[in-house]
Amino acid sequence: MNESDAEDAEATVRAFYAAIDDGAYDRLRELLAPEFVHHRPDRTLDGRERFVRFMREERPRTDTEHVVEAVAVAADRETVFVRGLLRAADGETLFGFVDVHRVGTAGIEALSTYTK
Template identity: 70%
Template sequence: MDRRDAVRDYYDAIDAGDYDRLRDLLAPGFVQRRPDRTFDGRDRFVEFMREDRPRTDTEHVVEAVGVDSDVSTVFVEGRLRTADGDDLFGFVDVHRVGDAGIESLRTYTA
């Protein structure tokens, strides 16, 4: 799978609540760093998305996707939107993608 496609599938899986697919997209040592917390490990991240996420009635609106020259880093700019169509916040995600899947994600919000 193309790294850009893997990242797009990441957002689709979260928005659809397809946590098995989300888990399959992440490398075992996956780490997410975001302004309010860090998730170490694929299983911890998927558990949070499944059980502890404050809002599940959201959609990631991807506005731009870029890939660096070595094709291992995928940059995404977008917005998190409610089911009612209201924007919650903007984000920039920096995904590091390897052969085993998405290895890390750094999230910046605005």
């Protein structure tokens, strides 16, 4: 991968949060590889369609915003680290998170979320 690949990986990850926050589920689907998997403290979501369905229909709150505080792309230009906050519509911080994305040619392949 070259330098523009790292920029593309970061842009893809930033677009991921925007799609979730905007309820743009078709756009979210486009950003994810078919084999996408999300590992989080309370569950694992296997597959792009399963993840999109969860975000659209099953997550506890949809009135939230991901506030991205820091982004770093690893030397492999495929791993993107994000530190941020999840805030409610009223501005209340619900929790902090660190996400580790793996971005490939087909989109985001995997995401591991760590919360505090």
